[in-house]
Amino acid sequence: MTQKFRCDCPFTSAIDILGDKWMLVIVKQMLLENKTTFKDFTESDEAIATNILSTKLNLLEELEINTKTHPPNNINSILFVLTELGLALTPLLVELAIWSDKHLREFHPEIQDGDGLKFIRSNKEGFINNIINSYRQKWTAIQ
Amino acid sequence: MTQKFRCDCPFTSAIDILGDKWMLVIVKQMLLENKTTFKDFTESDEAIATNILSTKLNLLEELEINTKTHPPNNINSILFVLTELGLALTPLLVELAIWSDKHLREFHPEIQDGDGLKFIRSNKEGFINNIINSYRQKWTAIQ
DNA sequence: CCGGATCCGTTTCGATACTG
C-alpha cells in the first residue's frame, strides 16, 4: 500500500481518506445499494465520472477497503467487494444516515420524523449487524 | 440558508457536506481540541489556509452546524462554537476515531491495541455523552 | 494582533470522447 495517507495521527489519516465525497458515496453504494460492478456505479444517481470512479476504486483497493473478484460464472466481469475493513465502516455510515436525517429535518420542518429512523435508533447495533451480515452473505462467499 | 446542498436524498446531501476534508477537520478541532478562534484553527497541525478556513466556517454557519459568538469580556474576538446540530455529529466522529484506529493497525501491525479504544468501545454511549456535555459546559453557556 | 479578503499559480475535478 502507498504511504499516501500515512500520518502520525490516525484520526487525521482517516479524515484524509473519508473526507472525500466519492469515497463515502462509493462505500455507501456498495454497502447499501448492492452495487458491485463498474457499470453499477456509473449508472447511479450520483453520476460519478468514469475517470474519477476508476481512481477512487483503485485507491479504496490500495487502502484495503475493497477488493476485486470475479463472479464464478463470468471471468470477464469484475466485482468490487468490501473487505472486512470496509465493512467496519458500517457504523460510521449509519451515524451519517442518522445525522443526515436530523439535518434534513432542521431545514425542512414539514418533513415528519419517519418511523425508519426511530427503528434504527431503537436497535442501532442490531441494525448495523444486519447490514454487515447481509452483505457478507451476498458477496463474501463469492471470494 | 442556501439551498446549495438541498437534495431529495438526505444521505447524499449529508455526504456533500461531510465528504469534505476541511469540514470534518474543523468540526473535530472544535469538538475535541477546544479550538474556538480563527487563530486557533490556523495554528493547528493541519495548517488550513486562511481563505479556505474562512469559506468553510461561513459554510458551517449557513448549515447551522456552528455559530459565532463573542467572549463576554472581549467584544473584538469571535468564538466559533458548535450548535446542537453540530454536537449531533459527535457519534459520527467517534465512529471515525474507532475506524481510524482499526485502519492504522491494519497497516502497522506493530502497534498494539491500546486501552484507549477498548475503553471507548466498552462504553461508547457514555463516552459520546461525556464529550457533548463537556463541550456544552465549556461553550454553550457563553452564548 | 485578530479576522478575514484578494490575487494568482498550481492542483484536482469532472464531462465527454474514445479504446481494448
Next chain:
DNA sequence: CAGTATCGAAACGGATCCGG
C-alpha cells in the same frame, strides 16, 4: 464492461494586504 485521454472548470493554497 472496464476503463484511458483530453481539456476546460473549479478548488486549493500560499502570500500578501487590509480594516478594526
